Amino acid sequence: MRRSILSVPGHLAGMHQKAAGSSADVIMLDLEDSVPLALKEEARQQVVTSINSLDWGNKNLSIRINQPGGQFAHRDILEIIPKCGGKLNSIVIPKVSTPADVHFIDKLLEGLEAEFNLANKIALEPSIEDPLGLENVSEIAAASSRNITLVFGIADFSSSIGAKFISIYGHGENEDFYPGHRWHYVLSRMVIAGKARGLSVIDAPYGNFKDSVGLQRSAELAAALGVDGKWAIHPTQIDIINSVFSPSIEEIERAQRVMDVYKIAVAEGKGAAELDGRMIDNATLRLAKITLEKLK
Numbered sequence: 001m002r003r004s005i006l007s008v009p010g011h012l013a014g015m016h017q018k019a020a021g022s023s024a025d026v027i028m029l030d031l032e033d034s035v036p037l038a039l040k041e042e043a044r045q046q047v048v049t050s051i052n053s054l055d056w057g058n059k060n061l062s063i064r065i066n067q068p069g070g071q072f073a074h075r076d077i078l079e080i081i082p083k084c085g086g087k088l089n090s091i092v093i094p095k096v097s098t099p100a101d102v103h104f105i106d107k108l109l110e111g112l113e114a115e116f117n118l119a120n121k122i123a124l125e126p127s128i129e130d131p132l133g134l135e136n137v138s139e140i141a142a143a144s145s146r147n148i149t150l151v152f153g154i155a156d157f158s159s160s161i162g163a164k165f166i167s168i169y170g171h172g173e174n175e176d177f178y179p180g181h182r183w184h185y186v187l188s189r190m191v192i193a194g195k196a197r198g199l200s201v202i203d204a205p206y207g208n209f210k211d212s213v214g215l216q217r218s219a220e221l222a223a224a225l226g227v228d229g230k231w232a233i234h235p236t237q238i239d240i241i242n243s244v245f246s247p248s249i250e251e252i253e254r255a256q257r258v259m260d261v262y263k264i265a266v267a268e269g270k271g272a273a274e275l276d277g278r279m280i281d282n283a284t285l286r287l288a289k290i291t292l293e294k295l296k
Helices: 011-021 035-053 073-087 097-117 131-135 137-141 152-161 183-194 212-224 233-246 247-269 280-293
Strands: 003-007 028-030 062-063 089-092 125-129 150-151 199-203 229-232 273-275 278-280
Touching: 003 233, 011 028, 011 035, 028 035, 035 073, 035 280, 062 073, 073 097, 089 097, 097 125, 097 137, 125 131, 125 137, 131 183, 137 150, 137 183, 150 183, 183 199, 199 212, 212 229, 212 233, 229 233, 247 273, 247 278, 247 280
Parallel strands: 003 028, 003 229, 028 062, 062 089, 089 125, 125 150, 150 199, 199 229
Antiparallel strands: 273 278
16 A cells, blocks of 8 residues: 655655654655755665665655756666665656656666666656646656556645745645635546556645644545545654545445445346445445455
């Protein structure tokens, strides 16, 4: 499951230890925005050390490289993958605007995996952070067989379209001024592109880590649109995110009741069944199955 993705600056070793002991589904060691320019090389070295030395349990491990085409991205991959690529599950590619950004990373990984005999095929997670990326999101989603998720980069997307600067951090806070979900179209567009190709979709982090009510609301809105998980910037956010993106007891019980009633209907040769005065059919059954599959 990829409900909660805890983002940790690559150069801060102390945070890596805490992240390893957290309840996050995925730990993402960041080499991009959270790392000062002067510390990019130090961050790479620390990421390698942490990946190889810490006990990460059954967590998925990911790194976020720098923007493709910039001065750091290729070094991120060339200096990290040969040393610990066998322990990495995925690479987050920031600021993906065209399929070419994904192709570049895909081919670079292909060569390194062959050269260093890496058994695992490292997955890719393109991040949509500007209008061109959203316009090309279907092609980006289909750009590589390595793709497993699409990620929404809310702060850079906001600045790229000239949206109002309404909060200090720029990550989903103070959105109540808009009558509805301000990013409904963006996330829905990503969900359609991703799910049509078997990918999960991950929401951006919620910036105010002290506002648990706001985080809950932000996660619930995303989940209602079919989003599968959300980034966290602080360990205190993980439990809320895991809870929102997991089926509730009520949902589980409802899904099981639908399954049970429908099995009886099938045994009786019926194509539909009735439950609590409502008609259920194959489409309802698929919803129930998807809900129960999230428990695995």
